[in-house]
Amino acid sequence: MTGARDTMHAPHAPRADEALARSRHAAYCEGYFATTAPSHFLGVSLTTGVCEDMFPSPGSTKLDETNAFDLAEVARANLGQLNAITVSSFCGPHGLIWGLDVCAPAAGHRHLGATSRRAQRAEVFDLAGLTAAFAALVGTVEDKRFPFLPGSHLPAAMKSRAAAGPGVVYAGLGIGVPDDRARNACLLMEDVGFMPDEEDPDAPRERAMECLAQSVLEVGTNQRVRYGRVFVGVASARVAPGETGCALVMAPYFLLARDAAPERAPLAELTLERWEDECRPRFLSRR
Numbered sequence: 001m002t003g004a005r006d007t008m009h010a011p012h013a014p015r016a017d018e019a020l021a022r023s024r025h026a027a028y029c030e031g032y033f034a035t036t037a038p039s040h041f042l043g044v045s046l047t048t049g050v051c052e053d054m055f056p057s058p059g060s061t062k063l064d065e066t067n068a069f070d071l072a073e074v075a076r077a078n079l080g081q082l083n084a085i086t087v088s089s090f091c092g093p094h095g096l097i098w099g100l101d102v103c104a105p106a107a108g109h110r111h112l113g114a115t116s117r118r119a120q121r122a123e124v125f126d127l128a129g130l131t132a133a134f135a136a137l138v139g140t141v142e143d144k145r146f147p148f149l150p151g152s153h154l155p156a157a158m159k160s161r162a163a164a165g166p167g168v169v170y171a172g173l174g175i176g177v178p179d180d181r182a183r184n185a186c187l188l189m190e191d192v193g194f195m196p197d198e199e200d201p202d203a204p205r206e207r208a209m210e211c212l213a214q215s216v217l218e219v220g221t222n223q224r225v226r227y228g229r230v231f232v233g234v235a236s237a238r239v240a241p242g243e244t245g246c247a248l249v250m251a252p253y254f255l256l257a258r259d260a261a262p263e264r265a266p267l268a269e270l271t272l273e274r275w276e277d278e279c280r281p282r283f284l285s286r287r
Helices: 062-073 128-138 205-223 272-282
Strands: 040-042 045-052 083-086 095-097 109-117 120-126 153-164 167-178 186-196 227-239 243-255
Touching: 045 062, 045 128, 045 167, 045 227, 062 153, 062 243, 109 128, 109 205, 109 227, 120 128, 120 205, 128 227, 128 272, 153 167, 153 186, 167 205, 167 243, 186 205, 186 243, 205 227, 227 243
Parallel strands: 040 095, 083 153, 120 227
Antiparallel strands: 040 243, 045 243, 109 120, 153 243, 167 186, 167 227
């Protein structure tokens, strides 16, 4: 693993027009299906939630599982109070990834090495920069920035796993970025799991991340798509006896709040840090 940073842009850029991927609302983002907008953004969230078992109905653990799921929804980026619609896991030429195509961190994305499978080879990067960028956009449940309109119907690539302790729950995500984004889609490979009786929350990390990267390349072989870059990440948590945990991958396809788009420069020209400076006075928590 190295500390190198990614500053490379895809040689064949997506066709999306960021100016057309706008919400109907000034302060709120909303789901892609809310309008007929021809372009959209993709955000990335990878979290866990753990709660005490409090609501064991006869023959059911669903209430505690729902509580853990709700905690995972707001553990970092505020994705609560939403009607999430699970959709397939591709972001095509008319989609832009928040934190990669626009408002990327000034330091770039941490390079983790390279992976190969069959005739495919890809550089691997840490997903953490993408999850941090999305959290910076929508804010947290305590400090809302440009959250989703409560009750929104939100299409998202999504998987979750809830389980009672003891053990470790984890969620992983691999994103394959094709060399030619004008003709191919970015691929999202979600994984969720539970390791009974495991006490180390980091136990699944190394193997899960390798499997995520390799699975992206396998799909690339199947679909005849070359993914030159892969972003991978894992979130995990220990669940003690008497607790329920939930691991959640959620990557919404969305339209951007109008006030989250500065007029001075296109989003693609802004780093995440500059975007925050430009938009901070318009954060919902400051209104």
